Amino acid sequence: MPLINRLDSRDAGFKTELNRLLAFDASQDEAIERATAGILADVRQRGDAALLEYTRRFDRVQAGSVAELEIPRSEWEAALAALPAKQRNALELAADRVRAYHAHQRAESWSYTEADGTLLGQQITALDRVGLYVPGGKAAYPSSVLMNAIPAKVAGVPEVVMVTPTPDGARNPIVLAAAAVAGVDRAYAIGGAQAVGALAYGTATIDAVDKIVGPGNAYVAAAKRRVFGTVGIDMIAGPSEILIICDGSTPADWIAMDLFSQAEHDELAQSILLCPDAAYLDEVQAAIARLLPTMPRHEIIRASLAQRGVLARVRDLDEACEIANHIAPEHLEISTEDAAQLATRIRHAGAIFLGRYSSEALGDYCAGPNHVLPTSRTARFSSPLGVYDFQKRSSLIQVSQAGAQALGPIAAELAYGEGLPAHAASAEYRLERP
Template identity: 65%
Template sequence: MTVSIKRLNASQADFDSQLATLLAWDDSVDHQVNESVRHILHEVKTRGDEAVLEFTEKFDRLNVASVAELDMSQARLQQALKAIPEDQRVALEQAAERVRDYHERQDQKSWQYQDEDGTVLGQKVTPLDRAGLYVPGGKAAYPSSVLMNAIPAKVAGVGEVIMVVPTPDGVVNDLVLAAAAIAGVDRVFTVGGAQAVGALAYGTETIPAVDKIVGPGNIFVATAKREVFGTVGIDMIAGPSEILVICDGKTDPDWIAMDLFSQAEHDEQAQSILISPDAAFLDAVEASINKLLPTMERADIIRTSMTDRAALIQVTDLSEAAKVSNRIAPEHLELSVEDPEALLEEIRHAGAIFMGRYTAEALGDYCAGPNHVLPTSGTARFSSPLGVYDFQKRSSIIGFSAKGADRMGRVASVLARGEGLTAHARSAEYRIKRD
């Protein structure tokens, strides 16, 4: 069955409305999901371990006497590391090394300076005390997500990283546990769903409360993260995966088709877009898509994604391609062109930018080094990839000298009285020298 992919042309009068329709994604949460999640969170908040056990039995079909039985030991993580095939262990270790090396360069230090009055100003950078990492379980087991979420936290100096991962029917994924061992995760609980998010947010008798929850999950997990935000921090509410490729028409069409597949295979809502000034190349890629699709294990998912949400967009030149890309603000952006450095100057909004024909987005998912937790649904306009900075907080440092308190106290006094806040003004005025 041939896949017919939407064609857009930036020179058409209705291009703007067509693009808006293409990008529209309904992220509204079903009322029933909302109610269910709120009920679960309330139960976990008020009943702790007891509620966690009940929901774990209900949703994961695990019947245990206590939450302590869901607490995996470090010995069990090491056992998993030894149990996986050597090539997988080596690959995990190599990926972890690159992820750690990249994120160590993001580590921010405290700083101070002194002004002419001897007043000390600065910023104290402090890691979070405890971070929670949600990792999908069951069929969707992603050891790469463990590395990408846990390693920045450890580099930041987070005191304790708590990982939660569901194990439906008691099925444990050793690759995920091995990744936790390599990344230095401190504790692992085999709990999932909204109940795991609630346990991390509020704490139970056994599972400690954290300061921030990161990591991907299904609609119940995403809704729970949205609900507990404010009690704890969260990384983001992620939408479907996206890839946008800008190509000058000189890359092998099969390469580009497979790059588009690499995101389309995630789920039916994933979005794959190719922009090129070469109409014949767009035709060639569409032919490659139809040629290669039958060879894919997840062909049905890819077909739905490509039919419903993919697009081939023709532009007049690469500069116009960059403008269209900036409007889309994609999660992943491939610059499959002769001179990616030159085009990079025109890119303003993208979660991650993959430079040149040999830089497949898939490398970024696993082992390039930069984080694969990226803003989706156009949020790259104001958001950044997950990083060390997400696990650190900053406190302002202000230390006035007597001379500085005198000089700036006069300024504060005027402004405070202008706002009608007399106590503010007098507090500053007490420290002003009288002639």
């Protein structure tokens, strides 16, 4: 198996081979789906009792009540206070940058009044309650806490409830510290599909939420998919992706490490480089071979690059942009001299990083924009998580007496045309009689 796949857009089979490598089997595991459906139904029916049973079974945590599984705020604050100074400073600075960026996204209510006094507009309100799922155990993702909780709080959500599994009772201190920094309101030591069910349906102890956000394993993803409609969800994320457009002016070692930064997530992650310079692609491939053995997660990176990684020679940067729009990547780095100009040609990407100093890793942690991004080509029709995901819009319609005279006949005519006479009459009753 090659270290990484090499393609050339001049070859007759280029598109076919590229699409083969882009393909991701999102078929659902029937065993996981059945198990998840059973857990959700049980939590919906038995509430707290089911939640306690699954927490004992899967996390090996004994508790007499769900209230005992709530993690008190004092524990979050203690975790924050105990962090090494450099780590706490990094966490707080990242939170400040994420908060400042998302403050620009907050929408405000608006209205306008027509000449006859009719007022039309839009009222913006925040969701009442949001659930945040955070992986637990060996996984520690404080950045995900920041990226999910902070936009919700900027939007004005009164209550953000965090759930996180604690296998064998082990609570991750940096996750708890991030909850304190991000403005989380309550936290429970529960996880898996059962936690998603509790947030979606509510139990005697845990109030139902309006939306569930945050990453999780296959059972969590299956549960989010099943409860969508009862509650909102952020997205069902696929494997992580990076696409780099390069003109050959960036040090090859930098680009190799940027490819590694996604490949190290898991074997299904995808890293792609497009460049018109074949000699530069050779340099990057040599850098990959040289640097790979030094990486702690080299086995995962090697598998990812061999299965789904691509170094592709393209005719020019214009073609690179066309290919990028077809791929619609989660992360797009434009590592060229004219990055801003090329970015104007990009229509589909979750996040666009401009210039050789804009590594995707900075976006993951502290640049400010959200790292919860559309994957698997869904950037063609969806956007990064943001404040707008935690706000709702209600239309405002206040028709004046004069406005009713102008609008009534129009509405009635259309209603009669649709065969809905009560609609027509509702409008006509408000018309002034001669």
